[in-house]
Amino acid sequence: MWACCKPDKSQKNKLKTKYLPRWKGDLTIIYDVLQVYKNDYLAQVTMENKNPSGRLDNWNLTWEWARGEFIYTMKGAYTHEMDITGCLYGLAGHYYKGMDFSKVMNCQKNPIIADMPPQKYNDTQMGKIPYCCRNGTLLPIIMDPSESKSVFQLQVYKVPPDLNKTALYPPEKWKTVGVMNPDYKCGSPLRVNATEYPNTEGLQANTIAIATWQIVCNITKPTKKDTYCCVSFSAYYNDSVIPCDTCACGCEDTKKCNPDATAMLLPSEALRVPLENRSEKAIAWAKIKHLRVPRKLPCGDNCRVSVNWHVVSDYKDGWTARITMFN
Structure with a gap:
């Protein structure tokens, strides 16, 4: 469906400027413009984890x-690469001819930003930002509200034709990833009502940001990825090795094998034999140990990498294991 809307000129002077309300999501990002100048502005980014069970560790933010x-410059965070080539050979280098670009933090179109370690919190040049310097950890808000927020500031320089105080545009295509974290899908920046900050001098007054955008990121269902590794098990008290499951990494051709049959036990030396040559060893081992041999042999695991977990010894207070990886 579609609809065509035309502006009502008679109502032009009666409408008031009002931005969109703030949305809820698993991870919300606020992009506030705090100070504006002709060529640059000061922005503050606030990330809040509002999912009751989601947690971020060592987050990396990009746009x-x-x-x-x-x-x-940045405070409370840093970019993975201090790359200034984009400025030197681009429009910025042509316009800012007298600027010392060796002091510029990053000129990449898609910078990757990370949180500061806790040791940098009291650093006068890179720290001193509330809710910064937590090594990229965002706990769920129901676990600890004070640890569910991360904040950093950045000084952003603009290039022509945006050389005026009102030409403010937020970054696009936001994305955040972490270590062993859920997958997030972020929407486009939406202009919302400006953020109000309490007065830093203790007065009963609020400071309103010049402009505010909100980015909402929600946890998405991870896409199914092809498995390329499996685990086999063995122990000092058993002559046989429990191999990887049948079709552990998928089976394309099942005409000559049974993808539903249980994998046959193997002798320990068979793990070092290529997959296509293990069938003869499995059959010979079954005859020696009087094990049943299926009429249609099970398919292999088809994994490029396999890991063997071998129990070496067992004691009253614990046990030891040897882990071997086969490529």
Whole structure:
């Protein structure tokens, strides 16, 4: 369906400017513009984990500059690469001819930003930002509200034709990833009502941000990936090895094998034999140990890498294991 809307000129002077309300999501990101100048502005990014069970560790945040902006300095976070080549050979280098680009933090179109370690919190140049310097950890808000937020600031320089105080554009294509964390899908930045900050001097007054955008990220169902590794088990008290499951990494051709049959036990030396040559050893081992041999042999695991977990010894207080990886 579609609809065509035309502006009502008679109502033009009666409408008031009002931005969208803030949305709820698993991870919300606020992009506030705190100070503006002709060529640059100061922005603050606030990440809040509002999922009751989701947790981020060592988060990495990235976006895309749509209008040639670059990061001059940052506090509370840093970019993985201090790359200034994009400025030197681009429009920024042509316009800012007298700028010392060796002091610029990052000129990449898609910078990758990470949180500071806790040791940098009291650093006067890179720290001193509330809710910063937690090594990229965002706990669920119901676990600890004070540890569910991360904040950092950045000085953003603009390039022509956006050289005026009102030309403010947030980055696009936001994305956040971490270590052993859920997959997030972030929406586009939406202009919302400006954020209000309490007065830093203790007065009963609020400071309102110049402009505010919100980015909402929600946990998505991870896409199914092809398995390439499996685990086999063995022990000092058993002559046989429990191999990887049948079709552990998938089976494409099942005409000559049974993908539903249980994998046959193997002698320990068979783990070092290529997959296509293990059938003869499995049959010979079954005859020696008087094990049943299926009429249609089970398919192999088809894994490129396998790991063997071998129980070496067993004691009253614990046990030891040897782990071997086969490529």
